[in-house]
Amino acid sequence: MIEQFPALIVVTPLIFAFLVTMAGLWNRKLCFPLVLIALSASVVFAGGMLAVVISGDKPIHYYLGGWAPPWGIEYVIDHLNALILVSVAVISLLVAVYAQKTLEQEIHESKLPQFYTLFLLQITGLFGITATGDMFNLYVLLEIASFSAYAIIAMGERGADFAAFRYVLFGTIGACAYLLGTGYLYIITGSLNMADLTPLLPHLFYSKALLVGFAFLIVGIGIKMGIFPLHIWLPDAYTLAPSAVSALLAPLFTKVGAYVIIRIMFTVFDPSFAIKLYPVTDVLGWLAAIGILFACVMALAQSDFKRMLCYVIVAEMGYILIGLASANRFGLTGAILHIVNDMFMMACLFTVAGAIFYQTGTRNIYQFRYLHRTMPIISALFIVGALSVVGIPPLCGFFSKWYLILGAIQAKQWGLVVVMLLSSLLMAILFFRVIEIVYFAPPTDQRHAHHKHGKTGIVMDNVPLSMVIPMVLIGIGIILLGIFSGVIIKHVIAFAIPSM
Amino acid sequence: MEIVHSATPLVALIASLLGAVLILLAGAKRPNLREFWTMAAAVTQFSLIYSMLPHIMQGKIVVFTIIELYQGISLQLTVDSFGMLFALLASFLWIIVSVYSIGYMRTLNEHAQTRYFFCFAMALFGAIGVAMAGNVLTLYMFYEILTIATFPLVIHKETTEALRAGRKYLAYLLTGAAFVLFSMGLTYYLTGSLDFIAGGFVAGSGSQDLLRLLFVAFIIGFGSKAAIMPLHEWLPSAMVAPTPVSALLHAVAVVKAGVFCCLRVILYIFGPELLMNLGLWILLACFVSITIIVANLIALTQDNLKKRLAFSTINNLSIIILGAALLSPDGIRGAMLHISFHGFMKITLFMCAGAIYVATRKENISEMGGIGRQMPFTMAAFAIGAAGLTGIPPVCGFISKWYLCLGTLEAGQIIFLFVIIASALLDAAYFFPVIYNAFFKKTAGKTPRIKEAPVLLVAPLIVTTAFSILFCMFPDAFLHFFSLATRSVQTIMGVL
8 A cells, every 4th residue: 555655645636636626616615625635645645655764764666657667757755755745745734724714814715616726736746746756747747836836826915916927937937947957868868767867867977968957957946946046036926825825835835946956966966966076056055145145134124024934935945055055964964954844934934924914914014013912822833933943942943054054064164154143143133023013012102102011911812723723733843843853864864865 | 970860950940941831821810820830830940959969969960861863962951060050049049039029020010920920930941951951052052042031021111222122132142142053063063072071072173273263252152141341231231121130130040141151161161271272261361351340340330220230240240250261270169159159149239229129219329328227128138248249258259259369379360369359349339339328328308217128029138148148157058059169170170
């Protein structure tokens, strides 16, 4: 049974996506339970595969349609993508539960079946990108994920259609670049299977065609994952999308992109290609450094909470690239750990943004004044997410940052070390600015200063439990990922890192 | 050295964390239950820590590994004699200040009391964690928790001034933390370990210049919390916090955590021998000497009583670091003793300032003429505490300063002896006018009647005063500070 899981994890949400459409024609109430069934099953599949990979210590191979590779499409689950699959599955399930109530407010009821269909297709794409061992299949699934993302973002508020259109333009350029890159690889090697490419490529390392192909691949994925300076589509698209969509896409899509980069740079290509032969990692490192500082400053300038978080994502992607730029065990450990941690942190913060919008109808930070009085639980969750991004132990954000810093020190990339430390201070300013408003609301003028010293009771959040519970679980996840980071590294990440 | 594996350190830590959660659950609707949890957590924590004292006195250390991280790092609690000293001090004074806090907050009918007590318990969680941390990573974790937990206490009043102070506080301390993070990473890169070892462990792991850089980064990092000039700016501003916060956190837990960390760096990461070779101790000693003198000179000019006390705190923190920087056994012993003794005396003075504020709403020294006749107990306690800080027997400040002076002689650095003596004179110069003002200044009109602050405020400060005198007569009484300091010195110097 377990050997079917790599296919099942992709096929289940795909089939359910169609079921949801059908069911929606008959009775809209059926859509949500179907989504839950599909995603719960995915969590089981992903968890099962991770358990098998850890215990068996060797990857699971699955040949689609029984066609043997390199001709057929192969799905390979090793330590690295099993970990990513589990995180994607868990976050998407939690976000789906969370989504239900926000959709009542933000999406017209008649559009719900379409929404859930796109939601599942989106997740299908993400699972597929992560599970596949085939370069072209990855492209197909990337486009499934992207197209459903374009459509689902366009369902957002006023202006979302325009943002989505911009995303379509950028995303299509990215997809073309990736496809061209794959084409180059196919022309010079005649293969599309990743495992098959690995031994073929080193003979061609000095080929200009290979270099161009590699560049196309990196730029293509770079656009999809929002690496600075290819991130321009990101803030608009994720800000204007419905809350549930940004809570799903913002944590997952960009991180899955980061996974693909790691896969291509360190598994498909020999690590020495991007590290020694061409200074790819160095360039990415410096781009990341500039990008982090740029994103932090841009984030500081925002008054829209969600838009601020979007720039935080750009900065967080920079951290992952810094891990790659260090190009040693510590750096890669930090990068992979950060992919997982950042999924949880961003899910936490974006769901918080959605919940605040749900209750108060605003995303403007300056209207969050004294929010903790009316939304104590959500505010506390915000603190957890924010402190984790700032890097306060024992929250998970600290530990990935710690390994990233160790990596940068070991690589003697002092500039990157400084950028990491500086950016955590900028993040602190960024988030404490909001914390100050939410908890301590600076009085606008002195006359009102003593006014609020009166005893005002705290009112519990007016957000439904079906939103609060997944959010609390994500918050607990942030703490547990931090405390048990050693376990994750020891049993999973340590095996996921290629030897260098 | 014999190692005892026991979960007691963890349970003691959890006591304040659990207390914090229970305080939050009790909430503003059940204030008595809430305050009960504060007291219960404080007493439980202290008794658990005290229960480990016999092990330490027998020369063992208590170790508990919370969880393994990666390649030689773990979250680990280790209680050695030096950590024990700080943990005892902080947890014992927490009990006393909790009583005082309850009186203070209720008399003034302050807002957001639940948040206040919650953050107080969290701050103690951080401080005790710092005391018990067995390696730099664990130390850093609790150090950050302490920083964050204190932030809401600093801006408790939520006025523009308080918010500004809070921002300044975070700016200094988080920047400091970034330096610590960097030095921690560098230490791990150089040695592959982060565990504290009495006498240091980084020797020989890198070039001399790299180690110098490491030391400077560490001291800038932790020095921000220890308020070494020019990193001291946040401390006087933070005096905008309610007085019990200033008393426990800005005289004992937070700033002493900074000093404690500095001493950990000097004695347990670098070690006296290496620092002597690197020649960095003289640089540090000069910096803190300047701080000692300048802080005292500034204190002379302050009219606000709490601000004056704040500068006195800056001065004393640097005296402690000076003692350790001299790298002589008696200097280190004096430094460690001063951590605890200064805590008792300074907390008395702060609690006096708070009691005066509650009883009369006066904050400035110039307004306090004749207040000694109105509040005789409070001002007597103030006089004793001030005398102790000046180094006059029979108050415990004399003992620690005596060893600090011996330490300068032992190190053969007579110039620093003059620094300590000059600072004692300056102490006298800014404390005695307060006392003179309070007792002897003629007040217009008839003599005011005795009107002390409520008993919940006066009793704690009398208790700490009594302890200040007790520790001079019997430095090893009850909490065994003297033995703990001596034992620490012996392990660091390798005698034991």
